[in-house]
Amino acid sequence: MNLLQVRDLETHFISRDIDNRVRIAHALNGITFDVEEGEILGIVGETGAGKSLTAQSVVGLLRPPARIVGGQVRFEGRDLLTMSEDDLNAIRGNDIAMVVQNPRTSLDPLSRIGDQLIRIRRAHSESSEAEARSRAVEMMTAVGIPDPELRLSAWPHELSGGMAQRVLIAMALMNEPKLLIADEPTTGLDVTVQAQILELLRDLVTRMNMGAIIITHDLGVVANFCDRMAVMFAGGIVETGTVGDVFENPAHPYTSNLVDATPERLKIGRKAVFGGAPPDLYNLPDGCHHRDRCRFAREECSTPPPLREVGLKHVARCHFAGELPETAQ
Amino acid sequence: MTFTRFFLRRMMMVIPLLVGIVFGTFMLIRVGGLDPVGLLAGPTATAEEFDIIRAELGLDQPLWAQFGIYIGNVLQGDLGESWLSTRPVLDDMLDRVPVTLELLLWGVGIGAIIGIPIGLKAAFKPDGTFDHVSRFFSLFGFSIPTYWLGLMMLFVFFYLLRWAPPGIGRIGLMVSQPPEVTGTYLMDSLIAGDWTAFRSALSHLILPVTCIAVIAAAPIIKHTRAIAIEVISSDAVRYAKASGLPTLTVRRMVLRNAATPVLTFVGTELTGLVGTTSLIEYVFAWGGLGQYGLNAIINGDFTAVQGYVLFLALFSIFVFLIIDFVVFLIEPRAELQ
Amino acid sequence: MPSETTSMALREVTAEPEFSLWQRIIGLTRRSPTAAVGLGIILFFGMLALMAQYLMPHEPELVYAERVLHPPSSEHLFGTDGNGMDIFSRVIYGARFGFGIAIPAVVLALVIGIPVGLWTGYRGGMVDEALMRFFDGLRVFPSIILALAVVAATGQSLINVVIVLGVLDSPVFARVVRSEVLALRSSVFVESAIAAGNPTWRILFIHLLPNAIQGAMAQTAVRAAWAVRISATLAFLGIGIQAPTPEWGAMIRQGAEFMISGQWWVALFPGVALILLVLGLNMFGDGMQEILNPRSRAEK
Ligand SMILES: Nc1ncnc2c1ncn2[C@@H]1O[C@H](COP(=O)(O)OP(=O)(O)O)[C@@H](O)[C@H]1O
Ligand code: SF4
Ligand SMILES: [Mg+2]
DSSP, X not given: OEEEEEEEEEEEEEEXXXXXXXXXXXXXXXXXXXXXXXXXXXXXXXXTSSHHHHHHHHHXXXXXXXXXXXXXXXXXXXXXXXXXXXHHHHHBTTTEEEEOSOHHHHSOTTSOHHXXXXXXXXXXXXXXXHHHHHHHHHHHHHTTOSSHHHHTTOOGGGSOHHHHHHXXXXXXXXXXXXXXXEESTTTTSOHHHHHHHHHHHHHHHHHHTOEEEEEOSBHHHHHHHOSEEEEEETTEEEEEEEHHHHHHSOOSHHHHHHHHHOOXXXXXXXXXXXXXOOXXXXXXXXXXXXGGGOTTOOGGGGSOOOEXXXXXXXXXESTTTXXXXXXXX | OOHHHHHHHHHHHHHHHHHHHHHHHHHHHHHSSOOHHHHHHOTTOOHHHXXXXXXXXXXXXXXXXXXXXXXXXXXXXXXXXXXXXXXXXHHHHHHXXXXXXXXXXXXXXXXXXXXXXXXXXXXXXXXXXXXXXXXXXXXXXXXXXXXXXXXXXXXXXXXXXXXXXXXXXXXOTXXXXXXXXXXXXXXXXXXXXXXXXXXXXXXXXXXXXHHHHHHHHHHHHHHHHHHHHHHHTSHHHHHHHHTTXXXXXXXXXXXXXXXXXXXXXXXXXXXXXXXXXXXXXXXXXXXXXXXXXXXXXXXXXXXHHXXXXXXXXXXXXXXXXXXXXXXXXXXXXXXGO | OHHHHHHHHHHHHHOOOOOOHHHHHHHHHHHOHHHHHHHHHHXXXXXXXXXXXXXXXXXXXXXXXXXXXXXXXXXXXXXXXXXXXXXHHHHHHHHHHHXXXXXXXXXXXXXXXXXXXXXXXXXXXXXXXXXXXXXXXXXXSOHHHHHHHHHHHHOOOHHHHHHHHHHHHHHHHXXXXXXXXXXXTTSHHHHHHHHTTOOHHHIIIIIIHHXXXXXXXXXXXXXXXXXXXXXXXXXXXXXXXXXXXXOHHHHHXXXXXXXXXXXXXXXXXXXXXXXXXXXXXXXXXXHHHHHHOGGGGBOO
16 A cells, blocks of 8 residues: 655755855755555665655755755655644654664763653653553664663763664664664664665565665665665656566666666765766756756757656656667777 | 863963963053053152152053063052052952942843843744844843933932932942941841842842843843854754654753853853943942042052953953853863864 | 866855845845844944934033033933033943954954964874863953953053953964864865975965854854943943943943933943944844855755
8 A cells, every 4th residue: 555655846045145146056846756565665776866865855854045945745644744733743753753874963961861761652652651661662672772771861961972873773763663664774884784784674564564765875775675765866766667577678878877887896986977967956957857967868858758667666757768879889 | 081080171271361460460450551650759759759659650661571570569469559549559459349339240240131131032032032032132231321221210210200329339328338248238138138138129229239240231132142053054953853752852952051141141141241340339429449430540540450350361260160160060062172 | 287277166265146236235134134234333333423413413522511410302302411521422422432342353253263273283193282271261251350450450541441351362263263263274175285294374364264163153243242231331330441432341331320310311421322332333243144054045
């Protein structure tokens, strides 16, 4: 069943300059994707593509000047964007849990780890202090935190980045969420821990029929742990499909570049490697936003490309999706 | 980190500051074109008399030697003698400390009690009506001259309404002073159970304390608001909200996280408002340390000025140290700083 | 090649959109009414100061011996003071002291503070460390008292007041400039300017200054407000400027004794003028800081 449906989500940074002129950074332009129960969706894209912003828009973590200007985010059929604050609070942290990209600054610096875990459990269920505590220990063990009992009384500033990351994941799992959104959950962790945590996620998804979104710039993570993937570029999703389909038959020029050019470790570098800087979000080019960087750009590309279906549930936003010459290098 | 180590480290940092301050106050009267010898000797003094006074003051020695003497004296608590009162400056000042502290603490305390909730309320709804009104009030408080506010208060509450006593001194002329314990009439009259004195002392306190509170509240409002807004938009608080924690829990978290910086700011206010308090003392003839210092400045009593400035600097350092310790006690992150 | 990158990067940082003064003023009014009102008040007093001769109905120091302490009337709008001088004219004339002290003091503070901030921020090291410690040390003295004591100790002339205020205020500017320089120091355009072999002074004043000065500029109005306040306080205490100079602080001093005998007008009007000018400067400064703060630029 469809757990999360995001439709035409638009998030812009709207501000005024010194001369009182409105300036709009078109950071997300019509994001559409689904997450089903029991599957992991991987969102990939270079830094600045809007991956984190997508997640933040879904859970309401935005801060001004970012603002959602259009679209829907439906969770189990209900639109989160128009819901009352109370209804929303009953869902987030409970049915939808998020692991943010900056774990160290996101923990309450003045509460002990254990208290924060217990607090979030008790905010959403009728459990007792002791019960919540034992669940906290359980979750901390599950994410591979050594000496969980001891760590309960640690302060956030005493944790290393990787440890804080794991605490945040434990926190997200405290209430058995139906949907877990993890923004680069394994950056900063060493490879074994990384694998351990991803295995855990994989296992939870299968066992509890949970849905998950993993945001990453590590294509290896997508290839090994995700069922479907969405490729983001300049605030839009350029291609979605099952991991197998997208890797084998990338339909969008950006994806095919990505897949071709990302060798062994399968990591997308911090810098935009394929053909220069990403487009200026304040002045997006007309038509296809990928135009300035695209090897295949033609006249048609000055009109907005449609979403073209190239296979079963495999779509790409390109005029020539699926018709690109295989050999062009 | 243990408390002792923290304490020792702070002390290590304070010592060079202390030396710098003593040097600063030492230089204060030496860089100016003023001639303390001429002031002391008077216009009719002969050359020999000049030399004698110069030698008495140690001014015939090289500068570094003078500084050595000065440090030595300061360490022994000898800040020289005021020529206005012909008493040791330190004694003059120590007598007046409680009198000034009474004004300062009440003023800043009330300013904080008013200012902190206003700043918080403004921060919880930025750009609301309340925010705009409080911002204007705060700008106004930044702009109003202390002494003028005091004068206006006297005009309205003494001259027009006759609610307040004339702005002279700390207790009515007809009221007998309570036996001295703390040095403040309000406390001493309470201790003595003397209600007449208590009422009189209280009525003399109200206007000057109000003035200081108004002026103290302005920056407290502004900074509390800025601090709270910073905290509210921090990753941690936004994450707590996005985790569906109840509004009350989130709000408590904001207050907890804003507490330390706000407290620190109020502490620094305490030192910054010594100047304001001095002016208020001057207007209300309060007779405390502030008035003493201003009179010394106005009348060119430079030994007293020197002592006064040194004293204020020490007071600031003392307050900063206390803030540090309190922060250390209430803040788990303190050891990081 | 390096020089090309430099010029490109620089253009990117310093490029101004097409801009008209009028548009900017309109923009200012919309963005921050506070700043606009503040600017209006400042301009009003600026006009008073410039056109004082034409606006004053009486000479500011002319004594009407038979009209001592007259309350406000149509002849003397703000009444007369203890010497029989026209308070209205004196208040107008007083604007000259407000600006005449604040402007040079702030300019002096900028002239000292900006190079110091640029240099220490750029060079870092021991000198930077020592200077910042020194500035920290200055904080233990309440600013009013420090200013009073130094003016009193160095001799009480008007020019001395200006110098002391300027010097005491310069750390504020040094600090903001320094912190911006620290943020810019490792940026691409500075590094390419260094690589292109620019001398240090060029890097400081041509490359860094235009990008580091915004914060300092936003502070000028607030610091000017401080200078006006402190100079009036000095005059109120009879330090620096003496009665019967038509300076607001000195006038309040003259009026102080009459406050408890009911001649309120002597101290009231110069005080109101003082508050208004300081308020105007503070409002303008506060508004400018708000406008320059990216967070508050979010469109509501
Ligand atoms: N305050 C802002 N104003 C304008 N654009 C912003 C602002 N903050 C972030 N952005 C832009 O939003 C885009 C999306 O960022 P983000 O979602 O964090 O990217 P990702 O997580 O994919 O690396 C980036 O291109 C960034 O430049
Ligand atoms: S629409 Fe044109 S420019 Fe855009 S990705 Fe396809 S081919 Fe390239
Ligand atoms: Mg991100």
